[in-house]
Amino acid sequence: MDNNRIIIFDTTLRDGEQSPGASMNTEEKIKIAIQLQKLGVDVIEAGFAAASPGDFDAISQIASAIDKSTICSLARATENDIKQAGLAIAKAKRKRIHTFIATSPIHMEHKLKMAPDKVVQKAIEAVTYAKTFVDDVEFSLEDAGRSEMSFMKEVVDAVIGAGAKTINLPDTVGYRFPDEIKAMVAELHKFINGRAVISLHNHNDLGLGVANTLAGITAGARQVECTINGLGERAGNAAMEEIVMAIKTRKDLFDGLYTSINTKEIYTTSKLVATITGIEPQPNKAIVGKNAFAHESGIHQDGMLKCQETYEIMKPSDIGLDKNNSIVLGKHSGRAAFKDKIKQLGFDDISDEDLQTAFDKFKVLADKKKEITDDDISILITDESLNKNKVYELVSLQIADCSNGMASAAVCIKYNDELIQDAAVGDGTIDAIFKTIDRITGYKGELNDYSVKAVSEGKDALAKVVCKVTFNSDNPPMIGHGLSLDTMLASGRAYLGALNSYLSMKDSLRSKSNPHQV
Structure with missing residues (x-):
């Protein structure tokens, strides 16, 4: 393994879908999965196979549609969950089962009602059974952020011995601060000593999801679990776009570390997820918010005109956003110009049939609307793809x-x-x-x-x-x-x-x- 590469594990389709109001149907999940692969995501957690027949079906279809990213299903440390996960991802070219059990005293006592030795036994059994379906098994110590270090070491040692290749340390309730996450990762990194990849899954309850993730990376974590636009339960997860752009922008602090993400696909991916879920990032959201590259202050505008770097540490084009080419098409524009524009916007894999349908809608819109913006065109393309199956x-x-x-x-x-x-x-x-x-x-x-x-x-x-x-x-x-x-x-x-x-x-x-x- 390249120890400088940070593995991007996207859980938009699993944890992100648990955001209130963010449910997606199978076709929408497949569309997002295809875009995540185009973005360069290493691992796509496609869902929780045992949750419902619909989840199983969506994971199975994604497994058949994706050929580069690893397809992963979450599973509790139970035989049925792991079996469903294994069957759902069976057709994937690259596949992983992600199984977990809680390890914090509060979870073991009140949720699991299990003694620590029983938790260790269940963890070993889960990984051992998962290995009968896939070689790539990830194990999570749920609520690691509130778990005791001595017990975490015991569990980690046991599951690595059973065959787990990735050890995930979730701050399930977003409780820890960056220095605490860094210390936890550093100690476990030394204990694991290269036997498995350390992964982080940080929630954003105190607004520290991204900060905690970056702190953990500096201590030796080499996989990060995140979502597009920071979607997720409660206050959400660490936002992928913020993690990736932080590593890219501050190379001086990350000493050669990099991701496989094609950052020019970030904006397109963000817009697709927002359109499908109906949850738009707040205007001042870092990287992908509407105002992320807006400058209203006269002092800022003057500085920008003289030298862009005075008030921008990254370019809009770095994430695939063209701020200088937003109104170019009108009612007299032809199909070739329209096709060229949608390619600029990141829709280069659209079929001829969908292209023609979108173009026809564009011409109708252009007759009624004086100025056609990039956002208008993007939403036309996305809307058409989301409403293809019209009963x-x-x-x-x-x-x-x-x-x-x-x-x-x-x-x-x-x-x-x-x-x-x-x-x-x-x-x-x-x-x-x-x-x-x-x-x-x-x-x-x-x-x-x-x-x-x-x-x-x-x-x-x-x-x-x-x-x-x-x-x-x-x-x-x-x-x-x-x-x-x-x-x-x-x-x-x-x-x-x-x-x-x-x-x-x-x-x-x-x-x-x-x-x-x-």
Whole structure:
């Protein structure tokens, strides 16, 4: 192993999906996995195979679609979890099982209700069984940040003896400070003495996820577990883009350390994850936030005009963001210029069919919108790829406010080449639209979350609507995306997108006999 290379272990599809409201369907997960591979991620934790048939199916399809990155499934230290993980990643060219058990006194006593010697035994059994499926086994000491060093050494020694190649030290509740993480890693690095790779998984509860990760790297950790945009449970995980750019920007402090990440794919990956999950980074988010490279202060602007390095320690182009070429296309632009632009934006693997569909939508938009921005084009491409499986398609809608405060909506939907129309009233226009869609399709959805944002600036900005809808209490909520200059049209499309995702998931699970279930 190259001891200067930092292995990037991305858990956006597993821990990142545990962010409230960030659920993704299988098609969306595959799209993110393909982009993560393009980004240069070493290990993709594709999910938790034993969690549900849907998770198993998504991991299995990702394992078949990815040929460069290692595909990993999480598994508790139980026989069934490990079996599901092994079966789910069976088709992957490079595969890993990541199994874990808690090692902190508080977790062992209150969650596991197990004595320490029993925990060690379970850890050994888990790694030994995982080795019957894969050669590459990672073991995590859950809540390592609050575990006792002597016991961690005992567990680490045992699982390395059983065949674990990577030892992960999660600060599960984001409790530790950088100097504490550095000391923990340094002591275990000396104890392990090259027998396994040390990995870090730091949560951001105190805003220290990235700082703790970088501190651990300087002490000998050579794998970092992170997510795009810092997604994850509670306050999230250490953000991949911040870790990678910190190492690249401060080479003087990291003494030859590097990652395999193609940093020019960072912005595209961030936008894709934000679009799919509906969770946008805050404007002042480091590296990928809307204001990350914005300069409003007159003093800063003057300095930037004289020398960029006065107020920027990295270039927007380093992460694939072209700040100097944002408005170049209009209604007279041709297909060749459009294709060249989307390649500049990082969409160089788009099919001819998707390209033509996106171009047609671009021409329609250009007739209505004076200025077309890069953000407009990026969202057109992404929206098309997210809404390919259309069982139901919104054709048109008409809304009206009634004098008593109620609103009505007339909706036309295309289904199996047939146009179906109906109308309904509701408590507001959005409610009326959704109730009409329920009447037409026969599926009653419960709206869990709704958000709308302008894709770009100006009064003619595209509206991007994200809906989170539950159609069956036995299934997870579905996320739908809608795009239009008209917010009501975008809302209808988003709601139908959620329904189409639900139907796609049902069909996928129905077509499989789920032989992995025991």
